[in-house]
Amino acid sequence: xMNDIGDTDGAREAQVEVKDLVKHFAQRGGFLGRNPRVVxxxxxxxxxxxxxxxxxxxxxxxxxxxxxxxxxxxxxEPTSGEVHFEGVDVLGLSGRQLxxxxxxxxxxxxxxxxxxxxxxxxxxxxGEPIQTxxxxxxxxxxxxxxxxxxxxxxxxxxxxxxPHEFSGGQxxxxxxxxxxxxxxxxxxxxxxxxxxDVSVQAQVIAKLVELQxxxxxxxxxxxxxxxxxxxxxxxxxxxxxxxxxxxxxxEAIFDNPIHPYTQALLSATPSLDRELRQQRVILTGGVPxxxxxxxxxxxxxxCSRAKDAxxxxxxxxxxxxxGHMVACHL
Amino acid sequence: MTVRLEGIPEKPRxxxxxxxxxxxxxxxxxxRDRLAVLSLVIIAIFILGAVFAPWLAPxxxxxxxxxxxxxxxxxxxxxxxxxxxxLGRDLLSRMILGSRPSLSIGLFVVGLAMLIGTPLGxxxxxxxxxxxxxxxxxxxxxxxxxxxxxxxxxxxxxGASFFNAMLSITLAWWPWYTRxxxxxxxxxKEQTFVExxxxxxxxxxxxxxxxxxxxxxxxxxxxxxxxxxxxxxxGAALSFVGLGVQLPxxxxxxxxxxxxxxxxxxxxxxxxxxxxxxIVAMSFNLLGDGVRDVLDPQSRRTG
Numbered sequence: 334x335m336n337d338i339g340d341t342d343g344a345r346e347a348q349v350e351v352k353d354l355v356k357h358f359a360q361r362g363g364f365l366g367r368n369p370r371v372v373x374x375x376x377x378x379x380x381x382x383x384x385x386x387x388x389x390x391x392x393x394x395x396x397x398x399x400x401x402x403x404x405x406x407x408x409x410e411p412t413s414g415e416v417h418f419e420g421v422d423v424l425g426l427s428g429r430q431l432x433x434x435x436x437x438x439x440x441x442x443x444x445x446x447x448x449x450x451x452x453x454x455x456x457x458x459x460g461e462p463i464q465t466x467x468x469x470x471x472x473x474x475x476x477x478x479x480x481x482x483x484x485x486x487x488x489x490x491x492x493x494x495x496p497h498e499f500s501g502g503q504x505x506x507x508x509x510x511x512x513x514x515x516x517x518x519x520x521x522x523x524x525x526x527x528x529x530d531v532s533v534q535a536q537v538i539a540k541l542v543e544l545q546x547x548x549x550x551x552x553x554x555x556x557x558x559x560x561x562x563x564x565x566x567x568x569x570x571x572x573x574x575x576x577x578x579x580x581x582x583x584e585a586i587f588d589n590p591i592h593p594y595t596q597a598l599l600s601a602t603p604s605l606d607r608e609l610r611q612q613r614v615i616l617t618g619g620v621p622x623x624x625x626x627x628x629x630x631x632x633x634x635x636c637s638r639a640k641d642a643x644x645x646x647x648x649x650x651x652x653x654x655x656g657h658m659v660a661c662h663l
Numbered sequence: 664m665t666v667r668l669e670g671i672p673e674k675p676r677x678x679x680x681x682x683x684x685x686x687x688x689x690x691x692x693x694x695r696d697r698l699a700v701l702s703l704v705i706i707a708i709f710i711l712g713a714v715f716a717p718w719l720a721p722x723x724x725x726x727x728x729x730x731x732x733x734x735x736x737x738x739x740x741x742x743x744x745x746x747x748x749x750l751g752r753d754l755l756s757r758m759i760l761g762s763r764p765s766l767s768i769g770l771f772v773v774g775l776a777m778l779i780g781t782p783l784g785x786x787x788x789x790x791x792x793x794x795x796x797x798x799x800x801x802x803x804x805x806x807x808x809x810x811x812x813x814x815x816x817x818x819x820x821x822g823a824s825f826f827n828a829m830l831s832i833t834l835a836w837w838p839w840y841t842r843x844x845x846x847x848x849x850x851x852k853e854q855t856f857v858e859x860x861x862x863x864x865x866x867x868x869x870x871x872x873x874x875x876x877x878x879x880x881x882x883x884x885x886x887x888x889x890x891x892x893x894x895x896x897x898g899a900a901l902s903f904v905g906l907g908v909q910l911p912x913x914x915x916x917x918x919x920x921x922x923x924x925x926x927x928x929x930x931x932x933x934x935x936x937x938x939x940x941x942i943v944a945m946s947f948n949l950l951g952d953g954v955r956d957v958l959d960p961q962s963r964r965t966g
Contacts (some may be wrong), residue, residue, distance in 0.1 A: 406862055408858055408861060408862055431864070432864035432866070433864070434864075435862060435863060435864035436864070439862060439863075440859070440862045442855045442858070442859060443855075444855060447854055447855040447856060448855035448856050448858075448859045449856055449859075450856040450860075450873075450874050450878075451856075451878075452877050452878060461860065461863055461865065461873075462863045462864075465863055465864055465865050465869075466864065508859075511859070511863075
């Protein structure tokens with residue numbers, strides 16, 4: 334039933350495929366941990382990303398976007414589910430195989446101020462993947478690092494400097510350079526611009542789009558900023574409380590959002606159009622507690638159009654035409 | 664990209680330059696703390712004194728133990744600046760030569776404790792699970808005894824000698840560094856740069872060596888500076904009860920032990936070694952305080 338998710342461009346092979354991914358965090362509670370609480374951070378997520386395409390993962394904070402990204406790279410172990418990269422079962426890999434696999438799959442983290450070791454020079458930071466996986470001489474490594482820095486739009490003169498000497502945008506470029514060091518095929522971009530100034534955001538995003546073209550990269554772009562995701566993504570998956578509630582091409586999501594949550598998110602983006610502003614759907618309340626998700630449709634407590642069915646039965650992700658997948662009874 | 668196989672790639676020397684740069688910043692901030700600078704000067708004088716002891720001591724042979732019974736318990740004079748002891752030996756010479764075991768106990772014990780304790784703590788904190796449990800329960804066993812008591816017991820069991828005294832104090836000391844390093848590691852492990860390293864595929868032990876230990880080292884060094892004073896005190900205590908340096912070789916601790924019998928006849932005999940212990944221990948403590956204040960992120964990098 335999930336096979337055609339995100340297959341908006343036909344016969345293209347999926348390079349990254351996630352099936353029924355579940356990640357539960359056990360939280361100790363009560364006296365001596367007798368009442369363990371289970372946080373359902375990710376609850377049955379399936380995705381497909383085609384080669385050289387970008388999947389945008391959108392949602393409010395705390396809805397499991399980052400957890401999905403980390404599970405795909407096995408930075409945390411998912412509770413259950415499947416992750417395939419170019420047909421290889423990522424979750425079945427041994428430690429050594431996984432380390433080799435990491436050459437192909439890299440991640441850029443949200444906060445560049447903490448994702449770079451403050452005690453290491455740019456040369457050591459960007460050179461770390463090279464040092465780990467290839468046996469290059471020091472001068473070869475230095476040449477490669479300079480090349481990488483220039484690729485992300487920085488001067489190669491910076492290699493002996495330290496993270497505290499750079500601005501946020503520069504740091505994120507360094508982090509991107511590190512992620513690219515081994516010529517990966519797939520990058521998870523976890524809110525790569527959320528910690529940056531708006532003007533710098535645009536530069537970094539433009540660079541990422543350019544690099545994708547030049548290096549044939551596949552992106553999983555995680556963000557809470559719909560406009561940004563619309564700009565970079567081919568397909569968009571909207572997440573809510575650890576589930577995907579709408580998944581379609583970028584245009585379809587923007588022009589014809591079906592799920593009330595997606596509609597609300599879209600109407601929340603600032604607009605200069607007065608008519609659009611007047612139709613704004615305002616969400617009340619917050620995201621429910623992922624320990625006790627509401628019965629039925631997880632969105633129903635905040636949904637303005639919730640019916641009885643929404644309170645009882647959880648909607649499945651179904652095709653609403655042209656591969657536009659949506660989980661809603663309406 | 665060309666991949667050439669030519670053995671181990673040249674090590675980048677950059678980790679050290681990071682530390683040097685940091686030391687430069689630290690030094691600039693430390694210089695404004697007068698008490699710490701004074702302590703540093705005092706410590707430097709004592710260390711130089713210990714290194715050049717045989718040349719500095721006015722009566723080196725008496726310093727090493729040769730008796731001179733004609734001048735028993737003479738008060739300070741121009742011939743004997745700090746007076747003489749119960750066997751007529753020049754007290755200044757004894758103290759200068761006695762600074763060697765005292766200072767080396769401090770440096771050796773703390774150095775070795777850090778060398779053993781820090782990696783163990785980093786391993787425990789990084790890997791967690793049963794490895795963590797095993798290492799930390801062992802440290803608990805050591806920490807469940809009062810440190811001095813443990814050192815005395817071990818020292819007595821191994822036999823009274825200077826070397827055994829150093830070993831036994833180290834044995835009582837390393838668990839503190841394990842605890843410190845573990846606590847630091849647990850919080851460092853959550854930092855994104857460690858996760859980024861894992862995403863690159865860097866093996867666990869390399870992450871510990873490359874990212875954890877360099878970041879744990881700074882707080883460990885602060886702790887070490889403050890601990891040297893206490894280790895010197897403990898070394899003196901062991902010598903005082905006869906388990907450390909053996910007479911006639913001098914040590915501030917064993918000098919004090921003998922001197923207390925003659926306190927009424929020659930108070931200088933007890934006062935000067937006691938003062939030496941006090942000054943050195945206090946200097947290390949004040950220096951440690953200064954270094955800690957400098958490393959406080961609030962005051963750091965403003966100089």
